[in-house]
Amino acid sequence: MNWTSIGSITDIPRRGARCVNTPEGKIAVFRTAEDHVFAIDDHCPHKGGPLSQGIVHGSSVTCPLHNWVISLETGKALGADEGAVRTIPVKVEGEQLFIALEALRNKAA
Amino acid sequence: MTEKLVIVGNGMAPGRMLEHLFEKAPGRYEVTIFNAEPRVNYDRIMLSPVLSGEKDYEQIIIHGDGWYIKNGITLYKGHKIVAIDRAAKTITSDRGVTAKYDKLVIATGSTPFILPVPGNNLAGVLSYRDLDDVQAMMLAAQSRSKAVVIGGGLLGLEAAAGLAMQGMDVTVLHLMPTLMERQLDPAAGYLLQRELENRGLKVICKASTKRILGERKVEGVELADGTVIPCTLVVMAAGIRPSAWLGKSAGLDVNRGIVVDDHMQTSDPDIFSVGECAEVGGHVYGLVAPLYEMARVAAAKLAGEDVPGFVHNDTPTKLKVTGIDLFSLGDFADGDDRQEIVLRDASAGVYKRLVIKDNRIIGTVLYGETADGAWFNDLKKKATDITEMRDTLIFGQAYQGGSPLDPMAAVAALPDDAEICGCNGVCKGKIVGTITAKGLSSLDDVRAHTKASASCGSCTGLVEQVMKLALGDSYNPAAVQPMCKCTDLGHDDVRRLIVAKALKTIPAVMQELQWKSSCGCAKCRPALNYYLVADWPGEYEDDYQSRYINERVHANIQKDGTYSVVPRMWGGMTNAKELRAIADVVDKFQIPAVKVTGGQRIDMLGVKKQDLPAVWADLGEAGFVSGAAYAKGLRTVKTCVGSEWCRFGTQDSTGLGIRLEKFMWGSWTPAKLKLAVSGCPRNCAEATCKDIGVICVDSGYEIHFAGAAGLDIKGTEVLGLVKTEDEALEVIVALTQMYREQGRYLERIYKWTKRVGIPEIRKQVLDDVARRKEYFDRFVLSQKFAQVDPWSERVSGKDKHEFKPMATIGMAQAAE
Incomplete structure (x- = not known):
């Protein structure tokens, strides 16, 4: 995998998210209360709401537009709703965060 | 290849039909609905509680917008169908939309009967049929003046009770000698009249309306005997007529309603009809249970299944007026071949009457005490021979076989196929089975999965007893509604305990009150944050991660992820300097839309998130502070x-x-x-x-x-x-x-x-x-x-991580 550095874990508030702009669109990087880090497309499967702006609880986020709850681990909608967003591999080394994007991976290959 | 299914009407019958259809034949049809009312499918049975103020519109929605989207339905709201072309298989709406169909369902419901008397078109004369009528009545009720309801049937009495609860002085006019004569015998009708009069309603029976008085607006009602009743509102609730004209104009067989066979097929095999507009076996219907039965049969037919057809059944009637218990079923006229068993308790206001023919119950009227309605209904439905229990029959199920008077025992004794929810035809066995199979524990869950008590709600008590039976002591119907799934405590308890235990952080609340999740959810966290902000001013540090995005970034998120910005204009006053500053900001940041709000200020819409601090900085220089247009505040x-x-x-x-x-x-x-x-x-x-x-x-x-x-x-x-x-x-x-x-x-x-x-x-x-x-x-x-302006705080650098991306990779890097 081709890992790209995106910054430090401390750049993201606990139970919060930040965005990373990429050629593949906006990616939301989440930090949970327990310092787990997840990255998913910043685009709710329901109506495209910016998931990075939602409330983070456990390892899920609630979309700010219509309250769909998305699992950060699987990208899948929880509860009665159906849909999924792409998850992006994340690596934490010390405080540094890296993500692996498909397009960049291909370029490297 | 999907077929095109077009439905005219968006009421409860077609809504239920689609639910069944999507379950039986998912993806088979592409569905288009034309609805003359400009809204989604809601529970019309619950209009009375909306009128009385006990419920609001949101609470009675059956299918929200999301349901239509999820099922790929095209819904035309506020479109009335004006023509059906059966040869071309198309229909056309009054707004000029034409749709092609393979199968068409007409579900146009019914129209209220308007008395043909002079003045029936004056302003202030309403019918009682849909949400618009209810809203018009609620508005009229604000005058707190006099209203006349014409019609002392089910609908009229619910309208009258609702208007009275809204503060109006209400007179009910009824043509027949006693109220609800189609459902009640004269004795029960009298008890009902007395109860309504105790509540301050005036009831005039044998009242024949001669005309409605007034110039442009209603001023009163004149009766045939010359009596004049002054009023500013007249509600006509003298019955409904099937709305069958569309079928007629299309050349279908129409009698009282659109004639359908027992599989809801009209005289054109590609056109179906369900609901109040349909006539099946010579009957037209106005109560929800048979309409839902039509929906079930039609869905099966559309799905290509072979199911038994629609069979006529008596439906019990209940009056949805809080505090009045009334149950009526079947035939209760006197007759030589019939006997009756009557129980009266005048002081308690209880009246029960069973009509028996050939040792079987054929009719039941219960007033004041209706708990045994389901049991009597079951005996009638099954035509049970009651000879053995005749002496004690009227006392109800609990007295049979000497069992003690315990409502739980009564429910326990009901057979599995006893009907609990009449509206939706749900029996006891189905409820118990679903609770066990799906592990349900709340009334809401049971409603969602079985539909029991999900329509008129009058069997809620019974459903709760069945739940108690199935779940044992773990179910407590009286329990308060928990804040969310993270706790069993209700909002009031949480607020009380926050103060009593001096809990001053969200983790402290969750720890002390034994939250079931590690860090709450999007429902409880914003609530807790508010409670702590309100209860511990100066001590509690606001938890921004527990606020909704609007309050976190002090702007209103829009559907495309941009934001809108509204500065305060104190009391709606402004001046040239402020307006100039706004104009400059709009130009500088190329803000796409500017709108004057209903709250007397100016909204700038479509601001990009990263521009927010700069926009605020410029506004701040002109003296503006945040208008908090996003705040629960x-x-x-x-x-x-x-x-x-x-x-x-x-x-x-x-x-x-x-x-x-x-x-x-x-x-x-x-x-x-x-x-x-x-x-x-x-x-x-x-x-x-x-x-x-x-x-x-x-x-x-x-x-x-x-x-x-x-x-x-x-x-x-x-x-x-x-x-x-x-x-x-x-x-x-x-x-x-x-x-x-x-x-x-x-x-x-x-x-x-x-x-x-x-x-x-x-x-x-x-x-x-x-x-x-x-x-x-x-x-x-x-x-x-x-009182700290959140905009100037952010201009000074607070939370700056919120407003810019963490990193930009792959593209902008190359440009550097």
Whole structure:
């Protein structure tokens, strides 16, 4: 995998998210209360709401537009709703965060 | 290849039909619905509780917009179908939309019968059929004047009771000698009339309406005997007629309704009809149970299944007026071949009558005590021979076989196929089976999965007993609604415990109150954050990660992820400098839309998130602060120009409005709080539909509160009259503080008022001057920490991580 550095874990508030702009669109990087880090497309499967702006609880986020709850681990909608967003591999080394994007991976290959 | 299914009408019958159809044949049809009403499918049976104020529109929606989207349905709201072309298989709406169909379902329901008397088209004459009628009635009820309801049947009495609860003086006119004569025998009709009269309604039976009086608006009703009843509102509830004209104009067989066979097929095999407009086996129907049965049969037919056809069944009738228990079923006329068993208890207001033929129940009327209705219905349905229990039959199921009088025992004794929910045809076995199979534990879950008690709700008690039976002591129907799935505690308990245990952080609340999730959810966290902000001013540190995005970034998120920005314009006043600054900001940041809001200020829409701090910096330089248009907190104070300019103004309403806004801005409240001040009773600032409003009069300031003009429409209540502006400010602030301390998160002030009661609020913030001062002082203390402009904080760098991406990779890097 081709890992790209995106910054430090401390750049993201606990139970919060930040965005990373990429050629593949906006990616939301989440930090949970327990310092787990997840990255998913910043685009709710329901109506495209910016998931990075939602409330983070456990390892899920609630979309700010219509309250769909998305699992950060699987990208899948929880509860009665159906849909999924792409998850992006994340690596934490010390405080540094890296993500692996498909397009960049291909370029490297 | 998907077939095109087009439905005319969006009521409960086609809604239920689609639910069945999507279950049986998912993806088979592409569905298009034309609805003459401009809204989604809602529960019409619940219009009476909406009218009486016990429920609101949101609570009676069956299918929200999301359901239509999820099932790929194209819904044309507010389109009336004007033509069906059966040869081309198309239909056309009054707005010119034409749709092609493979299968067509006509579900146009019914229209109210309007008495053919002079004056029946005057303003103020309404029918009682849909939400528009209910809203018109609620609006009319605000006059608190006199209303006449024509028709003493089910619908008319529910309308009358609802209008009375809304404060109107109501007279019911009924043509027949006793009320609800089609469902009740004269004895029960009399008891019902007495009960309604005890509640302040006037009832005139044998009343034949001659004409409705008035020039342009209703002024009264004249009866055939010359009696005149003055009124400003007339509700016609004298019956309904199947709305079958569309079928007729298309050349289908039409009798009273559109004639269908027992599989809901009309004389054209590609056209079906369900609901009140359909006539099957010579019957037309108005109660929901047979309509749902039609929906089930039609769905099966459309799905290509071979199922038994529709069979006529008597449906029990219940009156949905809170506090009146009434049950009627089947045939209860006297006859030589029939016997009756009657039980009367005059002082308790109980009347029960069973009509027996050939040792079988054929009719039942229960008044005052209806718990055994389901059991009698079951005996009738199964044509059970009652010879053995004849002596004790009337006392109900609990007395059979000497079992003790215990409602649980009665429910336990019901067989599995006993019908619990008449509207949806759900039997006991289905409820118990679903509870066990799906591990359900709440009434909401049971409603979602079985539909039991999900329509009119009158069997809720029975459903809860079945749940108790299935779940044992773990189910407690009286339990308060928990805040969310993270706790069993309700909002009020949580608020009480936060203060009692001096809990001052969200983790402390979750620890001490034994939260079931590690860090809450999007429902409880914003609520807890508000409670802590309100209860511990200066001590609690606001948890931004527990706020909704709008309150976190102090702007309103829009559907495309951009934001809207609304600065404060105190009391709606502005000047050239402010307007110029706004114009400059709009140009500089290329803001795509600018709109004047209903709260007398200016909204800039479509601002990119990363531009927000710079936009605020420029606005701040012109003296603007955040208008908090996103906040569960003080929003606007709308004013008229008052005595300063207006020839009618009695006080300086603009000045008072600005003073209130400057005093109260920045405060957080359970839900948004909108104020208005009008300078005279002409009320140009529309203060009588606000959360808190002031109407200035010569003698002082009339303080109003608990209005609503959103999903609900509700005029304000009058709190009282005060003499001075200082006093008005103190009362309004104290009222706000009481609401801040007691309201549940997201509960608007009118809902809180309904819970607490107007007299209690008046006592605490108006009559008890010492108490009022305490509330006032607590608000002032809290404002010391709350009145910080969030925009200038962010311009100075607070939370700057919120407004820019963490990194840009792959593209912008290359450009550097």
